[in-house]
Amino acid sequence: xxxxxxxxxxxxGEFAVDTEDILTEVRARQPHVPxxxxxxxxxASTGIATRGWMLPLDEVSAGASGGLxxxxxxAARTALAADGFGDGDTGRIVAALSAAPAPRTVQERNEPAxxxxxxxxERAARQALDAAGLRAADVDCLITSxxxxxxxPGLDVALANRLPLRDDVLLLPASQWACIAxxxxxxxxxxxxxxxxxxxxxxxISEALSTTYQPGDDTLESLITRLLFADTAVAAxxxxxxxxxxxxxxxxxxxxxxxxxxGLHRLETRHDGVHxxxxxxxxxxxxxxxxxxxxxxxxxxxxxxxxxxxLLAHPGGTRVLEYMxxxxxxxxxxxxxxxxxxxxxxxxxxxxxxxDIISRAHRxxxxxxxxTVLYAAAPGLTATAVEAExx
Numbered sequence: 001x002x003x004x005x006x007x008x009x010x011x012x013g014e015f016a017v018d019t020e021d022i023l024t025e026v027r028a029r030q031p032h033v034p035x036x037x038x039x040x041x042x043x044a045s046t047g048i049a050t051r052g053w054m055l056p057l058d059e060v061s062a063g064a065s066g067g068l069x070x071x072x073x074x075a076a077r078t079a080l081a082a083d084g085f086g087d088g089d090t091g092r093i094v095a096a097l098s099a100a101p102a103p104r105t106v107q108e109r110n111e112p113a114x115x116x117x118x119x120x121x122e123r124a125a126r127q128a129l130d131a132a133g134l135r136a137a138d139v140d141c142l143i144t145s146x147x148x149x150x151x152x153p154g155l156d157v158a159l160a161n162r163l164p165l166r167d168d169v170l171l172l173p174a175s176q177w178a179c180i181a182x183x184x185x186x187x188x189x190x191x192x193x194x195x196x197x198x199x200x201x202x203x204x205i206s207e208a209l210s211t212t213y214q215p216g217d218d219t220l221e222s223l224i225t226r227l228l229f230a231d232t233a234v235a236a237x238x239x240x241x242x243x244x245x246x247x248x249x250x251x252x253x254x255x256x257x258x259x260x261x262x263g264l265h266r267l268e269t270r271h272d273g274v275h276x277x278x279x280x281x282x283x284x285x286x287x288x289x290x291x292x293x294x295x296x297x298x299x300x301x302x303x304x305x306x307x308x309x310x311l312l313a314h315p316g317g318t319r320v321l322e323y324m325x326x327x328x329x330x331x332x333x334x335x336x337x338x339x340x341x342x343x344x345x346x347x348x349x350x351x352x353x354x355x356d357i358i359s360r361a362h363r364x365x366x367x368x369x370x371x372t373v374l375y376a377a378a379p380g381l382t383a384t385a386v387e388a389e390x391x
Contacts, residue, residue, distance in 0.1 A: 002190075003186075003193045003194065003239070003249070004238065004242050004243065005236055005246060005248040005249075005388075006131055006132040006236055006237040006239075006245055006247065007131055007236070007245070007358075008234050008235065008356070008358050008359045009124045009125075009131060009235045010124070011124045011127065011232065011234070012052040012230070012232050012346070013051070013052030013055075013120075013210070013231035013232065015055060015056045016051075016052055017053050017210075019049055019227060021057055022057070023043055025057065029215055033218050035223065042220075042224065042227070045318075046228060046318070048228070048344070048347050050346065051229070051346055051347030052346070052347070053210040053230070054117070054210065055112055055113065055116060055231075059112070060211075061213060061215045077090055104273065105272065106272070106273050108273075109211060109272070109274075110150070110274070113211045114208075116208055117149050117155060117206045117233070118158045118159075120206050120231075121204050121206035122159060122162045122163065124204060124233040124235035125163060127235065128202065128204075128235035128236050128237055129202070129237065131237070131245065132245060133244075133245060134200065136163040137165075139166070139169055139200055139201075141169060141170040141171075141172065141189075141192055141202070142156055142165060142170070142172065143156075143173075143201060143202070143203045143204070144159065144174065144206075145173075145174045145205045146175055146205070146206050146207060146351075147177065147178040148207065148209055148267065148274055149211060150175070154175055156171040159204060172188070177351055177378065178350055178379055179316055179350050179353065179376050179378035180378035180384050181205045181351025181378075182205065182314065182351060182353060182358075182374070183314075183354050183384040183386050184255075184376075184384045186238065186374070187253040187255070187384055189201040189203060190386075192238075193239060193240030197240030199240055201237070201239070202235065203237075203238065203355075204234075204235040205233065205234050205352045205355065206352070207232060207233070207349065207350045207351050209229035209230065209231055209349070210230075210231050212225055212267070212273075213225070213226050214226075221278050221280075222275075224278065228317070228347065229347060229348050229349075229350070230346060231349075232352040232356060233352065234352040234356060234359075235355075236355060238250075242391065246391050247358075247390060247391055248388045248389070248390060248391065249389050249391060250388050252300065252387040253384065253385070253386050254296045254384065254385040255382070256293070256384075257381070258288060258380070258381045262380060263279065264282040264379070264381060265278055265316075265378075265379035265380075265381070283317060283320050283323070285381050286316060286320045287320060287327075289377050289381060290315065290324055290327060290375075290377075292383075293373075293375060294328070296385065297373065307329065307333065308371045309367075309371045309372065310339065310361055310366060310372040310373070311324070311336040311373050312354060312357040312374050312375070313357075313375040314354050314357065314376040315375070315376070315377050316348065317344075318344065339357050340357050343360055354376050367390065369390065370389065371387075371389055372389060372390060373386070373387055374387075374388060
């Protein structure tokens with residue numbers, strides 16, 4: 001410490017998916033679920049009218065092209081004949097079942113998303129380097145994160161080839177950081193440039209969270225998952241010395257992990273792809289990390305008149321944003337979370353969220369010296385905060 005950050009590049013998913021489109025798909029596919037009458041109210045409570053995905057809704061929600069019977073058509077015909085069905089009835093039954101979409105496999109769901117993650121990540125990386133006035137050859141270390149498209153080699157190696165980077169660049173993939181990828185990547189980058197102030201670190205986070213859209217799931221939690229997530233790639237350059245164009249100076253880092261909370265939010269890989277599962281007690285656990293962060297800030301600034309000028313937070317949802325607003329000192333400005341709320345209206349961007357929020361704050365031109373706190377919490381539950389100041 002300190003470390004210096006250039007304005008992040010943000011590449012949102014190019015396919016606009018409206019909340020009403022998702023509700024229409026849900027009503028058509030699951031007309032008898034007990035919570036359907038509540039779906040409109042739940043959707044409205046998210047505050048999200050539209051979100052950008054890397055792939056269109058009809059592709060994300062599609063079933064397998066081969067139908068339910070493929071590759072078991074012959075066995076089905078034999079079984080129907082044994083039960084006394086004639087050729088005509090058998091043909092009609094087989095045709096109907098073959099037309100019904102089967103669940104897509106992990107490969108069918110993940111492969112197009114993984115290709116998109118790489119392409120979007122490259123676009124964000126090139127934009128971030130342009131914003132910093134640098135070339136790919138100037139990068140000494142690459143930190144990457146992508147949580148929903150497991151791949152080996154991962155995004156780090158893919159970008160090393162796509163940009164391309166020098167062959168001696170340190171590659172640091174962090175594919176399971178999820179929602180804390182923004183804050184924790186900056187914390188790690190700060191450590192790297194503290195060890196060598198002449199080092200240039202490129203951070204790239206590319207999240208295709210729409211991969212978790214599972215149209216066959218019929219739980220209320222699955223509806224919420226389908227409504228929340230957006231796809232975004234972000235990138236930023238971090239250096240050990242101030243340079244023309246840097247917008248933030250990073251001064252201090254805080255980490256916190258709650259034991260015994262691994263099951264509250266989790267990603268499971270099944271035969272039909274990845275599923276994001278949530279426990280309803282999750283927000284209360286996240287709130288505990290918020291209280292711990294307040295304690296950290298109070299210890300650093302034991303003065304009644306201290307407060308941040310901006311609080312750029314990704315706590316995962318509006319409930320925790322409201323809790324942050326309620327628990328911060330009354331003397332703090334009421335609009336500290338303005339940019340966080342603004343970002344959330346276009347979806348939960350996961351690990352890309354904090355960079356998107358920084359970008360929104362940067363466009364509002366904060367005064368030099370504005371005190372800023374970055375915060376994010378992720379499944380685990382684990383949280384990272386960074387104290388910073390605008391340049």
